[in-house]
Amino acid sequence: MTSQVMNDLLKIVSGLLTRKESAIFRDPVDYKGLGLTDYTEIVKEPRDLGTIKKKIEDGKYKDPESVAEDIRLVWSNCMLYNRDGSEVRGTWS
Numbered sequence: 001m002t003s004q005v006m007n008d009l010l011k012i013v014s015g016l017l018t019r020k021e022s023a024i025f026r027d028p029v030d031y032k033g034l035g036l037t038d039y040t041e042i043v044k045e046p047r048d049l050g051t052i053k054k055k056i057e058d059g060k061y062k063d064p065e066s067v068a069e070d071i072r073l074v075w076s077n078c079m080l081y082n083r084d085g086s087e088v089r090g091t092w093s
Contacts, residue, residue, distance in 0.1 A: 006056060009067050013053045016071075025074055026050045042081050047073040 016022050028048050031039035040046075052070050061067050 005064055010056050013049055017049050022049060043077045045073060049074060
């Protein structure tokens, strides 16, 4: 990826991280601390915005599509794990 594309992606993710609604998506889900014993059975590929940002900064993505895929995975994991009408799902749906 070019440095400009990297910078653009970093700006997008950084912008998402600054939104108050993103608080629950900034770090990996603390499923043990939250007592979500079935989390790893349901969510096979956990993602969070903070980890995505760090991976961009560290140059760990091979292309922009991989970054977009991970960002979409944050939301799809949320929709997969949380029921309709839940407070968490209502944050972004």
